[in-house]
Amino acid sequence: LQDKQLTDIVIGDLMISSEKVAHVQVNNPLEHALLVLVKSGYSSVPVLDASYKLVGTIGKTKILNEILGLERFEVEKLADMKVQEVMNTDIPCLLRDNIFMDGLKAVIDHPFVCVADEEGYFDGILTRRAILKHIKRDYYT
Amino acid sequence: LQDKQLTDIVIGDLMISSEKVAHVQVNNPLEHALLVLVKSGYSSVPVLDASYKLVGTIGKTKILNEILGLERFEVEKLADMKVQEVMNTDIPCLLRDNIFMDGLKAVIDHPFVCVADEEGYFDGILTRRAILKHIKRDYYT
Numbered sequence: 001l002q003d004k005q006l007t008d009i010v011i012g013d014l015m016i017s018s019e020k021v022a023h024v025q026v027n028n029p030l031e032h033a034l035l036v037l038v039k040s041g042y043s044s045v046p047v048l049d050a051s052y053k054l055v056g057t058i059g060k061t062k063i064l065n066e067i068l069g070l071e072r073f074e075v076e077k078l079a080d081m082k083v084q085e086v087m088n089t090d091i092p093c094l095l096r097d098n099i100f101m102d103g104l105k106a107v108i109d110h111p112f113v114c115v116a117d118e119e120g121y122f123d124g125i126l127t128r129r130a131i132l133k134h135i136k137r138d139y140y141t
Numbered sequence: 142l143q144d145k146q147l148t149d150i151v152i153g154d155l156m157i158s159s160e161k162v163a164h165v166q167v168n169n170p171l172e173h174a175l176l177v178l179v180k181s182g183y184s185s186v187p188v189l190d191a192s193y194k195l196v197g198t199i200g201k202t203k204i205l206n207e208i209l210g211l212e213r214f215e216v217e218k219l220a221d222m223k224v225q226e227v228m229n230t231d232i233p234c235l236l237r238d239n240i241f242m243d244g245l246k247a248v249i250d251h252p253f254v255c256v257a258d259e260e261g262y263f264d265g266i267l268t269r270r271a272i273l274k275h276i277k278r279d280y281y282t
């Protein structure tokens with residue numbers, strides 16, 4: 001990776017691979033999802049199904065919006081709702097052998113972008129931080 | 142801005158200026174801060190004092206962590222606590238005439254970095270998105 005030119009770098013070189021990515025399952029209750037998000041510290045994480053295929057993403061903003069009532073945050077609703085009802089399914093996705101520029105373009109509007117294989121199995125995530133670190137190195141060499 | 146070289150770009154050229162930045166006041170109750178965050182959709186925003194000096198940042202993760210009890214999220218605590226007790230004061234800061242590279246380095250570990258003048262008055266925020274958009278343009282020209 002150290003010696004590779006920016007033009008030879010692919011998404012697979014920079015992504016955080018799936019085993020290191022915090023995620024939730026599509027049928028988890030929202031309460032579990034919010035706990036995962038608060039304890040991991042992440043604003044948003046991927047949503048997978050039982051066979052580890054990528055189905056969407058879910059974040060704190062969306063969950064909190066769902067339970068914001070007229071007078072207070074209705075935390076009791078968290079136990080009744082499922083990730084599936086609230087998750088974002090309209091998400092960009094990359095392949096591990098897409099090129100660096102595809103990654104740069106994708107993260108302009110998204111803090112992270114999911115990586116999946118052609119059958120939809122979750123491979124990992126490409127973060128803005130990974131892209132920025134690599135750009136900084138590129139500028140200094 | 143269009144014709145400026147990357148080496149001539151300063152933070153002031155790329156930042157979102159203060160009037161467009163959602164923020165909270167240091168003495169607001171946490172309940173108000175969380176409402177601002179949920180309604181604006183932002184994960185974290187600057188905290189200012191009454192004279193518009195920058196004092197810190199506050200985000201959803203920190204607030205939710207504060208109210209996470211053993212059995213549930215204790216939303217009633219939100220009315221009792223103030224932004225000041227929970228905000229992050231250990232934050233990086235830039236000057237509007239710092240150079241592009243200072244900005245790139247600063248956003249590697251932070252989704253946004255506050256910009257203030259030498260007396261500490263809030264000027265705006267530099268976001269990762271602003272840096273990434275500019276880099277993409279730089280790579281294409």
Ligand SMILES: Nc1ncnc2c1ncn2[C@@H]1O[C@@H]2COP(=O)(O)O[C@H]3[C@@H](O)[C@H](n4cnc5c(N)ncnc54)O[C@@H]3COP(=O)(O)O[C@H]2[C@H]1O
Pocket residue numbers: 016020021022023040041042043044045046111112125127128129130184249250251252
């Ligand atoms: N535990 C931690 N240790 C050190 N720094 C931390 C951290 N948690 C967050 N950060 C810093 O804050 C940035 C924004 O995190 P956020 O959770 O909003 O947004 C994150 C989160 O939604 C997701 N993400 C990152 N790593 C993840 C992981 N291992 N599992 C699941 N999601 C992850 O990708 C987004 C962008 O991540 P990125 O690294 O570019 O940017 C991260 C990173 O610079």
Ligand SMILES: Nc1ncnc2c1ncn2[C@@H]1O[C@@H]2COP(=O)(O)O[C@H]3[C@@H](O)[C@H](n4cnc5c(N)ncnc54)O[C@@H]3COP(=O)(O)O[C@H]2[C@H]1O
Pocket residue numbers: 043108109110111157161162163164181182183184185186187252253266268269270271
């Ligand atoms: N209303 C909206 N419209 C379009 N896109 C939206 C959006 N809200 C969020 N995004 C997208 O999501 C990214 C992460 O937003 P987040 O709120 O976690 O993290 C944000 C937020 O904490 C802060 N931020 C950005 N703009 C702000 C503003 N006008 N006022 C206060 N804070 C702001 O800077 C962080 C990084 O912002 P950045 O633009 O790099 O990256 C943003 C942007 O790409």
